[in-house]
Amino acid sequence: MSSILIKNGTLIDTNITRGDVFVDGGKIVKTGDCSDMTADTVLDASGKYVLPGLVDMHCHLREPGFEHKETIETGSLSAVRGGFTSIACMPNTNPVIDNPALVRYVCMRGEEAGYARVYPIACITKGQKGTELAELCRMKDAGAVAFSDDGRPVSDSGVMRNALEYAKTFGLLVIDHPEDVSVSGDGVVNEGANATIAGLKGISRAAEEIGIARDIVLAETLGARVHIAHVSTAGGVELIREAKARNVKVTCETCPHYFCATDEEILSYNTDAKINPPLREQTDVEAIRDGIKDGTIDVIATDHAPHSAGEKNREFDLAPFGTVGFETALSLAYTNLVESGDAEMTDIVRLMSHNPAKLLGLPVIWLKTGARADIVIFDPEQSWTVSSKNLASKGKNCLYDGWMLKGKVTHTIVGGEIKY
Ligand SMILES: [Zn+2]
Missing domain, CATH: 2.30.40.10 (Urease, subunit C, domain 1)
Structure with missing residues (x-):
């Protein structure tokens, strides 16, 4: 070397x-x-x-099963081009990552690619079906750094309770995608004036906030920790701020699109602006920035969600959710948080390197000997x-x-x- x-x-x-x-x-x-x-x-x-390597605790590398959207090789190359040296990928692949052999497979493919370090996040429930806990400890031993059914929530609160209790016993990190699907239904954009103008079906903020509130109540009741994925609403930030003030063991992340963009982006029917949770309004953008400033928000993750052109070039209602994010995340944070005076570069290092590394149990990088x-x-x-x-x-x-x-x-x- x-x-x-x-x-x-x-x-x-x-x-x-x-x-x-x-x-x-x-x-x-x-x-x-x-x-x-x-x-x-x-x-x-x-x-x-010169910064410590960035750590992304929420991305989708699509392999196995959706290699037409992304592979572990192309995804981890994209990651290093954005400054990410460690990335944790979500298990909603096909098959889903719900057993130790598949965890090892993702680790191996990451090493073969040889770009960013790739760490699998494994399913909370078998088959990501939300009913029966997967073998979390065996998957941790195989290399899983956290557990999530991301892409969908764990809707059954009893199952989530069991997951948090089990995770507490064994010191595991559970990441929830907060969404009450009975409220979000078949919505495609944020519920509000722009959805009405565009004639698109809205997703109420309540769908996300009910999920966040449920997770906080469970974590508080059990004395367990929980990490909330991709917070996008002002109300969600406030729920987490209040819970932290009560010493609930809740942490959370947001993504660049929630502090850089609003649902005005959907007025042109650009399907790349179709994201879940959806782009919200300016008041939410301000609240996310405030949450970053006062430490309520612990992490900026990308939720890098690649899709093929064929899938996205469809009518808005049918296109899949998500935007790619690795190669723009640090520049977006610099342009929209540092240049605007909302954050210092040391805050960016905390949000994009140190905090996600700590949460995932990875080495925290200081620019120091050793x-x-x-x-x-x-x-x-x-x-x-x-x-x-x-x-x-x-x-x-x-x-x-x-x-x-x-x-x-x-x-x-x-x-x-x-x-x-
Ligand atoms: Zn999600």
């Missing part, structure tokens, strides 16, 4: 310092002044930010226009196609090797 010297960067983890980073043998050997050292590769990071050399170099001055056809992901369903963003990942190093 060759050595790398990153020179003259602004190093950002919990603090901001200036200097060099010397990497050898997969680890950070020295930071600060490394001018006396020579390396096989020298990267000039003048004017750039740390695993998972590193991103980000140029805050580079402006660029997103072009979905240039994405490494197989999914070209990108909500941000044509958007001008500030700041771009220039290099991603995983375990001391330059992967992008």
Whole structure:
């Protein structure tokens, strides 16, 4: 393994310092002044930010079963292009990841691809059917980092109660997709004025908030922890803020599209703006930003959800939900949170690297001697226009196609090797 010297960067983890980073043998050997050292590769990071590798705790890599949308190889390549060195993928594949052999399969395919580190999230329930718990401990032993039936909620509260109780006993992380499907029904966009204008069926915020409230009540009753996926509403943020104030063991994530975009995007019937939970309104965007600012929101995850062009180029009601997200996430966070003054770069590191790593039980990367050399170099001055056809992901369903963003990942190093 060759050595790398990153020179003259602004190093950002919990603090901001200036200097060099010397990497050898997969680890950070020295930071600060490394001018006396020579390396096989020298990267000039003048004017750039050097960050710990990003960790995405919510993405869809579609393999096995939906390789026409994405594979573990194309997905993890797309991830490193966005600065993600570790990604945790959801189990709603075909077959669903609900047994140890399939957990091992995903780990193996991730290693074969050799881009980002790929960590499987396994199903809470057998067949993701929501009725009977899967063998969580055996899947944890096989490499699962968390458990979720994402794509759908665990609708039966008794089953969720059992899952949280079991997870508490064995120290596992359960991630719930909060949605009362009897309320969301066959809605396709946020319920509100824009749904009415577009003539599309709405999904009430109540569908998500009932799910969040249910999970909080169960976690509080059991003294168990729960992680809420993709929070999108002002009311959802408030429920979690209040629960945290009562010391309920609840954590949550949001996604870039919930602090960057509103449901005005659906007025053009752009199916890349069809996402679940749906894009909401400006008041929700503001509340999500406030939740990021005051620490109610723990994590920014991508919910990278690739689909084929054929699937998305259908009438709005029939198109699948989701946008891709790896290659734009850090630039969106920089443009919409840091440039706007809502967050510091140290907050971005906490939300996109340290907190998700802690929740998943992965090593937390500081830019310090001895740390695993998972590193991103980000140029805050580079402006660029997103072009979905240039994405490494197989999914070209990108909500941000044509958007001008500030700041771009220039290099991603995983375990001391330059992967992008
Ligand atoms: Zn979900």
